[in-house]
Amino acid sequence: MKIGTIGAGNIGGTLGRAWAATGHQVVFGVRDPRGPKVQELVTATGGKARAASPAEAAAHGEVVLLATPWAAARAALGGAGDLTGKILVDATNPLQPDLSGLALGHTTSAGEEVARWAPGAKVVKAFNTIGAQHIANPRFGTQSASMLICGDDLAAKKTVLLLAESLGFDPVDAGPLRQARLLEPLAMLWISLAYAYGHGPDIAFKLLRR
Numbered sequence: 535m536k537i538g539t540i541g542a543g544n545i546g547g548t549l550g551r552a553w554a555a556t557g558h559q560v561v562f563g564v565r566d567p568r569g570p571k572v573q574e575l576v577t578a579t580g581g582k583a584r585a586a587s588p589a590e591a592a593a594h595g596e597v598v599l600l601a602t603p604w605a606a607a608r609a610a611l612g613g614a615g616d617l618t619g620k621i622l623v624d625a626t627n628p629l630q631p632d633l634s635g636l637a638l639g640h641t642t643s644a645g646e647e648v649a650r651w652a653p654g655a656k657v658v659k660a661f662n663t664i665g666a667q668h669i670a671n672p673r674f675g676t677q678s679a680s681m682l683i684c685g686d687d688l689a690a691k692k693t694v695l696l697l698a699e700s701l702g703f704d705p706v707d708a709g710p711l712r713q714a715r716l717l718e719p720l721a722m723l724w725i726s727l728a729y730a731y732g733h734g735p736d737i738a739f740k741l742l743r744r
């Protein structure tokens with residue numbers, strides 16, 4: 535698929551690199567496409583991806599990944615152009631600047647705000663509930679980490695479930711986009727367990743079934 539990213543840091547860079555490795559056509563959308571950081575990333579893909587402006591990356595993508603800090607998300611989306619008809623994967627978490635908690639929740643979510651800011655885009659919330667360091671390898675021993683994914687457009691959500699599965703995740707359809715109100719606190723739980731309550735970042739959530 536054609537995938538564009540808005541942001542190419544820990545999440546955007548890692549996801550884009552992993553998708554490029556599995557054959558997708560990836561364009562990293564960054565403010566400075568000639569900058570050393572993103573050029574290093576492009577080199578790491580073996581030339582399978584390229585860097586461009588966020589607007590060019592978004593225009594390229596059938597799937598567009600939003601992977602900026604929450605405080606920058608609205609402006610970044612504004613600079614990405616018209617996303618009508620595109621699958622917009624929202625990986626952001628609306629963190630307080632000091633990581634002490636979420637800046638919004640209960641009655642809305644970052645995913646729903648993103649959908650309001652990008653009318654016409656098919657917003658799917660995904661890849662926000664695990665540390666970026668596990669994206670390229672979500673295997674933990676004999677198990678795959680679950681990736682909880684929600685969105686209102688069923689075909690768009692299916693596409694993202696398959697993109698997660700192709701990276702080795704156990705994909706879980708978590709329901710409509712308003713479920714982002716639950717997935718974002720789950721990300722906060724991951725962060726607090728990893729960095730405040732002694733479990734360290736080598737952890738992931740798994741939905742068990744029988």
Ligand SMILES: NC(=O)c1ccc[n+]([C@@H]2O[C@H](COP(=O)([O-])OP(=O)(O)OC[C@H]3O[C@@H](n4cnc5c(N)ncnc54)[C@H](OP(=O)(O)O)[C@@H]3O)[C@@H](O)[C@H]2O)c1
Pocket residue numbers: 540541542543544545546564565566588601602603604606607609610613625626627628629661662663664665666667
């Ligand atoms: N890190 C994780 O483990 C993790 C896991 C799950 C979800 N998330 C969420 O994913 C999002 C990104 O996190 P990250 O760790 O990948 O952050 P990051 O490493 O700081 O990368 C952020 C990216 O966004 C770009 N950016 C910042 N402001 C922008 C703007 N106004 N317009 C366009 N691009 C802009 C940055 O570009 P410049 O280099 O030009 O500043 C950079 O490429 C956050 O919302 C975070 O909560 C992170």
